[in-house]
Amino acid sequence: MTAAPDWDGEECLLERDGPTGAWIAIAIHSTRLGPAVGGTRMREYPDARAALADARALAAAMTLKFALPGLPWGGGKGVLAVPPGLAPEARRGLLLRYGERLAALGGRFRTGPDVGTGSVDMDVIAETGAPWVFGRTPAAGGAGPSGPATAVGVFAAIGAACEEAFGDASPAGRTVLVQGAGSVGLPLAAALARAGAEVLVADPDPGALARAVAAGARPVAPEAVADTPADVFSPCALGAVIGPAEAERLRCRVVAGGANNPLTGPEAAAILARRGIVYAPDFVASAGGAMAGVRMEADGWDRARAEAEVAGRIGSTLREVFRDARRLGADPDTAARRLARERLEAAPPPDR
Ligand code: PPY
Numbered sequence: 001m002t003a004a005p006d007w008d009g010e011e012c013l014l015e016r017d018g019p020t021g022a023w024i025a026i027a028i029h030s031t032r033l034g035p036a037v038g039g040t041r042m043r044e045y046p047d048a049r050a051a052l053a054d055a056r057a058l059a060a061a062m063t064l065k066f067a068l069p070g071l072p073w074g075g076g077k078g079v080l081a082v083p084p085g086l087a088p089e090a091r092r093g094l095l096l097r098y099g100e101r102l103a104a105l106g107g108r109f110r111t112g113p114d115v116g117t118g119s120v121d122m123d124v125i126a127e128t129g130a131p132w133v134f135g136r137t138p139a140a141g142g143a144g145p146s147g148p149a150t151a152v153g154v155f156a157a158i159g160a161a162c163e164e165a166f167g168d169a170s171p172a173g174r175t176v177l178v179q180g181a182g183s184v185g186l187p188l189a190a191a192l193a194r195a196g197a198e199v200l201v202a203d204p205d206p207g208a209l210a211r212a213v214a215a216g217a218r219p220v221a222p223e224a225v226a227d228t229p230a231d232v233f234s235p236c237a238l239g240a241v242i243g244p245a246e247a248e249r250l251r252c253r254v255v256a257g258g259a260n261n262p263l264t265g266p267e268a269a270a271i272l273a274r275r276g277i278v279y280a281p282d283f284v285a286s287a288g289g290a291m292a293g294v295r296m297e298a299d300g301w302d303r304a305r306a307e308a309e310v311a312g313r314i315g316s317t318l319r320e321v322f323r324d325a326r327r328l329g330a331d332p333d334t335a336a337r338r339l340a341r342e343r344l345e346a347a348p349p350p351d352r
Contacts (some may be wrong), residue, residue, distance in 0.1 A: 023081040029059035036076030038062040039114025051081035064283035099128030143296040146289030147183030153288020156311040160318035172196030177230035180237030181212035184258035190215035247271035256280035273331035281336040
């Protein structure tokens with residue numbers, strides 16, 4: 001499979017899984033700083049082309065996630081585009097065949113959990129002998145789900161962005177609208193409520209919403225998100241939720257969340273900046289899960305140390321990005337991509 005001209009990555013693979021009819025897409029965007037790491041996403045897609053496009057875009061975001069905080073890993077992503085209603089046994093078979101594929105890549109791509117997969121799935125992938133599977137269950141020797149550490153990073157990102165917008169990093173007394181009460185949104189909402197923020201949560205899943213309410217949040221209808229006033233909007237569900245129209249409409253001063261690729265493109269970032277809305281680039285704000293994952297499982301750090309690094313580095317990286325953006329007269333998304341490019345170009349060629 002050759003890369004499309006609009007993708008500057010190294011390698012991708014697209015393959016139909018015969019027994020389930022699923023498409024397996026693996027994108028290795030960059031190994032310049034080290035082996036590519038990125039989660040495996042499992043969901044329905046309109047077609048194979050959409051699955052591959054998502055894998056490529058998400059892999060590119062992973063390169064930025066590791067380059068900006070200065071960690072020696074590259075960017076990749078796996079996508080399993082499954083048919084509706086995949087039975088548990090069929091799911092298991094798909095994960096095993098996918099694991100064999102990963103093993104055959106010889107470590108150039110190392111995966112972990114992502115939207116639609118979890119620690120139990122990582123255990124299944126690792127059964128194949130595919131080494132370096134991050135986020136397995138603690139019983140299988142892994143560090144467990146990545147959501148809590150991602151939430152720690154988003155919390156720090158909200159602080160840094162509030163400091164930029166209001167001159168005060170504390171979420172106490174701020175209204176924060178969290179979109180999505182899943183593996184990142186729920187622990188984030190709970191932490192914000194504990195810190196004294198007024199937390200609003202939107203989620204179409206009644207069970208997820210009820211858990212957020214139990215953690216201290218007030219519910220908001222999913223379709224009302226763009227029109228609900230808040231100090232901070234935190235997208236923690238799927239991507240592409242802020243296009244030019246939403247960027248014009250959002251009634252907030254800060255956007256900082258855990259979703260990957262929440263903007264539809266550079267135009268949305270420019271509109272947010274023109275409206276004086278401080279945008280924490282998603283590939284900085286959402287990096288905590290991946291950062292803590294590699295620290296705990298590849299470097300042997302304990303969770304407390306890994307999460308302290310996540311909070312510290314995400315905060316300091318964002319302060320650097322906002323400073324650069326002001327200096328360059330650019331929006332933070334543009335400034336952060338530029339900083340990442342500099343870090344990538346300054347790196348010696350990979351030696352592993
Ligand atoms: C991401 O940050 O989007 C991920 O891909 C999650 C992840 C979690 C743990 C290890 C590697 C990737």
